[in-house]
Amino acid sequence: MRIIVHHxxxxxxxxxxxQAPDIFKLDDEGYILPGDINVAEGDELLASRGAQACPxxxxxxxxxxxxxxxxxxxxxx
Amino acid sequence: xxxxxxxxxxxxxxxxxxxLFTSAGMLPTPNGDPHAAVACVHAGPxxxxxxxxxxxxxxxxxxTRTRDQRRVLQDAETFSSHRSIFxxxxxxxWPMIPLELDPPAHGIFRSxxxxxxxxxxxxxxxxVVRERAIALIDRIAASGTSCDVMKDFAxxxxxxxxxxxxxxxxxxxxxxxxxxxxxxxxxxxxxxAAARMIVAFIDELAAMRRKEPVADFMTxxxxxxxxxxxxxxxxxxxxxxxxxxxxxxxxxxxxxFDLAYLARNPKDQDLLRSEPDRIGFAAEELLRAYPTVxxxxxxxxxxxxxxxxxxxxxxxxxxxxxxxxxxxxxxCPNTIDLAREDNRHAAFGYGPHRCxxxxxxxxxxxxxxxxxxxxIPGFRIKEGMAPITxxxxxxGIENLILDWS
Ligand code: HEM
Ligand code: SF4
Numbered sequence: 001m002r003i004i005v006h007h008x009x010x011x012x013x014x015x016x017x018x019q020a021p022d023i024f025k026l027d028d029e030g031y032i033l034p035g036d037i038n039v040a041e042g043d044e045l046l047a048s049r050g051a052q053a054c055p056x057x058x059x060x061x062x063x064x065x066x067x068x069x070x071x072x073x074x075x076x077x
Numbered sequence: 078x079x080x081x082x083x084x085x086x087x088x089x090x091x092x093x094x095x096x097l098f099t100s101a102g103m104l105p106t107p108n109g110d111p112h113a114a115v116a117c118v119h120a121g122p123x124x125x126x127x128x129x130x131x132x133x134x135x136x137x138x139x140x141t142r143t144r145d146q147r148r149v150l151q152d153a154e155t156f157s158s159h160r161s162i163f164x165x166x167x168x169x170x171w172p173m174i175p176l177e178l179d180p181p182a183h184g185i186f187r188s189x190x191x192x193x194x195x196x197x198x199x200x201x202x203x204x205v206v207r208e209r210a211i212a213l214i215d216r217i218a219a220s221g222t223s224c225d226v227m228k229d230f231a232x233x234x235x236x237x238x239x240x241x242x243x244x245x246x247x248x249x250x251x252x253x254x255x256x257x258x259x260x261x262x263x264x265x266x267x268x269x270a271a272a273r274m275i276v277a278f279i280d281e282l283a284a285m286r287r288k289e290p291v292a293d294f295m296t297x298x299x300x301x302x303x304x305x306x307x308x309x310x311x312x313x314x315x316x317x318x319x320x321x322x323x324x325x326x327x328x329x330x331x332x333x334f335d336l337a338y339l340a341r342n343p344k345d346q347d348l349l350r351s352e353p354d355r356i357g358f359a360a361e362e363l364l365r366a367y368p369t370v371x372x373x374x375x376x377x378x379x380x381x382x383x384x385x386x387x388x389x390x391x392x393x394x395x396x397x398x399x400x401x402x403x404x405x406x407x408x409c410p411n412t413i414d415l416a417r418e419d420n421r422h423a424a425f426g427y428g429p430h431r432c433x434x435x436x437x438x439x440x441x442x443x444x445x446x447x448x449x450x451x452x453i454p455g456f457r458i459k460e461g462m463a464p465i466t467x468x469x470x471x472x473g474i475e476n477l478i479l480d481w482s
Contacts (some may be wrong), residue, residue: 012195024198026197029191029192030195030436031191051422052421054421
């Protein structure tokens with residue numbers, strides 16, 4: 001699973017971070033770091049909870065094959 | 078109460094007899110429930126026109142659906158925040174910062190202030206906040222089996238934290254509570270008088286910190302630079318005044334509504350007392366059910382919105398108490414479920430003006446509830462006493478007399 005981060009839409013509510021601080025990393029102002037997030041297999045439930053907590057809808061869950069593959073590749077390097 | 082005439086471009090069938098200021102339950106009401114009273118708009122259309130919906134009787138469009146409020150609040154180009162609400166009480170015209178600035182100027186000040194209120198920064202402040210809560214509640218517990226939560230806990234607690242930000246001691250606490258009260262509920266004489274005192278106080282404090290810097294918020298503001306220059310006096314004032322008006326009543330009211338709910342719902346009270354881990358989640362649901370702020374935007378151009386002909390200069394209201402009762406967003410919105418999931422409520426707004434103090438406010442509320450429940454045994458509303466609630470620009474609760482004898 002991958003989380004697509006719409007960085008321009010983030011307004012720093014930090015609700016994602018409140019659910020899963022290790023998955024959703026914030027900058028010094030409290031806004032999410034840019035760049036999509038590849039989610040490790042065991043973290044999927046937590047990550048989707050965090051994504052669903054975003055009041056601005058800045059976090060989109062991507063469960064396509066491509067997303068799975070990118071996680072797979074990441075976990076091997 | 079005279080209201081301004083409905084503008085010609087508003088179709089008569091879109092006008093509704095509804096107001097956050099004058100509708101039933103909005104004026105001070107014993108045992109009132111202003112949030113439930115406004116929830117009824119969801120039986121109607123997604124947008125309508127309210128002829129009297131600001132302090133001074135201006136009409137506004139009212140956006141009822143959460144999804145549409147998100148759209149309005151995220152689009153600052155079409156829906157501007159430039160209004161001079163506070164300054165207009167004084168017959169002046171300067172913005173509270175960053176509240177009444179639009180992008181891109183808004184972002185410059187917001188970036189300056191964000192690190193001071195970030196989630197990480199709030200974690201550092203937490204011990205002080207908790208210490209204050211404990212000191213106040215211990216005093217209440219030691220002095221009897223009844224108190225007025227607003228006067229004895231909620232206001233002293235939030236004002237104290239505000240004073241801490243400004244590096245000031247507690248001795249002026251009562252004066253501040255009085256100003257905040259007059260500003261919100263005072264008449265046409267008291268309101269401007271309070272506003273003038275607050276401005277004079279902020280100006281004076283800024284001058285003091287310029288001369289002798291200390292480690293506090295005002296010193297940070299007078300020393301800060303934006304775009305390679307220091308802030309102007311007006312910018313320093315606009316920033317200081319906003320901190321005063323934004324953070325006092327809002328948190329105090331939240332604590333008041335939350336404890337009133339728990340006083341009336343002993344099962345939930347017992348649950349949170351025996352399983353304090355649930356308080357964080359519960360506080361979110363109570364923020365959803367009892368939010369306090371109405372946001373107003375000004376249309377910068379003509380736009381047709383869900384069938385409504387919004388014209389340049391029209392006021393558009395996004396009331397968090399309305400968004401948070403939208404059945405399209407929240408299952409059974411009028412039921413309070415302390416374990417509610419997917420709770421993306423609007424209490425702190427949406428878009429670039431998302432409450433700068435939201436992380437601090439959340440900690441204050443959670444810590445307040447944790448320490449209250451840990452120190453005060455089963456409490457209820459004192460017999461014969463009725464908490465007085467009110468609507469308006471910021472919803473609130475005037476008194477909350479609890480009893481645990
Ligand atoms: C439960 C308590 C609170 C609630 C419900 C609340 C609600 C809100 C809302 C809805 C807004 C958005 C206004 C708009 O978009 O026009 C806002 C903005 C703001 N709030 Fe809060 N607030 C709370 C506590 C605080 C505290 C404790 C502080 C300060 C320490 C604070 C400081 C601010 C500031 C500075 C802004 C302006 C942000 C901007 O325009 O970028 N608030 N608040
Ligand atoms: S919850 Fe949404 S808005 Fe908030 S920090 Fe996370 S991504 Fe940004």
